[in-house]
Amino acid sequence: MALGKLTIARAYQAVQQALEEAILSGELAPGQPLPTETELAEKFGVTRHTVREGMRALEQSGLVKRDAGRRLHVTRPKHDALASQSSRALMMQQVSFREIWEVAMQLELLAMDLLEGRIDDTLVEALEANAAAMSEALERGESISALDVEFHALIAQATGNRVLLMSREPVSLLFYPSLDRLFTHPRTRDRSPWRILEAHREIVAALRARDLATARLWMERHMADFRRGYEHAGLPLDAPVAP
Numbered sequence: 042m043a044l045g046k047l048t049i050a051r052a053y054q055a056v057q058q059a060l061e062e063a064i065l066s067g068e069l070a071p072g073q074p075l076p077t078e079t080e081l082a083e084k085f086g087v088t089r090h091t092v093r094e095g096m097r098a099l100e101q102s103g104l105v106k107r108d109a110g111r112r113l114h115v116t117r118p119k120h121d122a123l124a125s126q127s128s129r130a131l132m133m134q135q136v137s138f139r140e141i142w143e144v145a146m147q148l149e150l151l152a153m154d155l156l157e158g159r160i161d162d163t164l165v166e167a168l169e170a171n172a173a174a175m176s177e178a179l180e181r182g183e184s185i186s187a188l189d190v191e192f193h194a195l196i197a198q199a200t201g202n203r204v205l206l207m208s209r210e211p212v213s214l215l216f217y218p219s220l221d222r223l224f225t226h227p228r229t230r231d232r233s234p235w236r237i238l239e240a241h242r243e244i245v246a247a248l249r250a251r252d253l254a255t256a257r258l259w260m261e262r263h264m265a266d267f268r269r270g271y272e273h274a275g276l277p278l279d280a281p282v283a284p
């Protein structure tokens with residue numbers, strides 16, 4: 042048996058972990074104030090300074106926030122806050138465009154699968170408005186990156202699946218900036234944006250007809266075409282992604 046040094050958590054980290062467990066288990070619910078530093082110091086058998094450090098670390102995690110009276114309350118982290126943390130972690134791992142694209146492809150197809158029984162006129166109208174705005178932007182020679190992100194986000198939101206939403210956000214933060222690389226590259230800037238619009242229109246038409254199979258097929262083609270464009274531009278698939 043191999044023996045090595047034990048890693049002993051610092052006292053403030055133990056305080057942070059105990060509070061996180063109480064929040065994640067529901068013992069401390071969203072909106073509920075945390076006990077005071079004095080109460081926690083007595084409960085954990087540590088100094089108020091240690092409690093203060095643990096609470097500061099907990100606040101940075103996004104699980105608690107301060108109200109106007111400076112009292113910490115439990116909060117439910119927003120998708121974008123969690124996504125920023127996760128995307129930073131992915132960047133630190135130096136994940137490649139290929140890895141991001143592989144996961145993005147599956148998430149977009151999963152979103153289409155989860156639309157079963159959830160396609161309605163509100164979704165179709167929102168997507169049609171997005172496609173119209175994209176067409177107008179292209180005619181003016183403007184970037185459509187933000188509209189492309191919105192298009193896919195509308196579909197994901199329509200699934201009503203919070204796990205999907207939280208899973209795709211950090212991937213999207215790293216994946217969609219690659220659009221600008223295609224839109225500005227000499228080999229792809231004249232055609233790639235229009236191909237994206239064409240695919241979006243086909244997806245919308247299929248969803249309007251409640252033909253989810255065809256919509257899914259076009260989504261798969263759309264995502265595959267994005268990778269082909271990246272390759273055609275000569276951009277490295279296995280280089281670390283950049284924000």
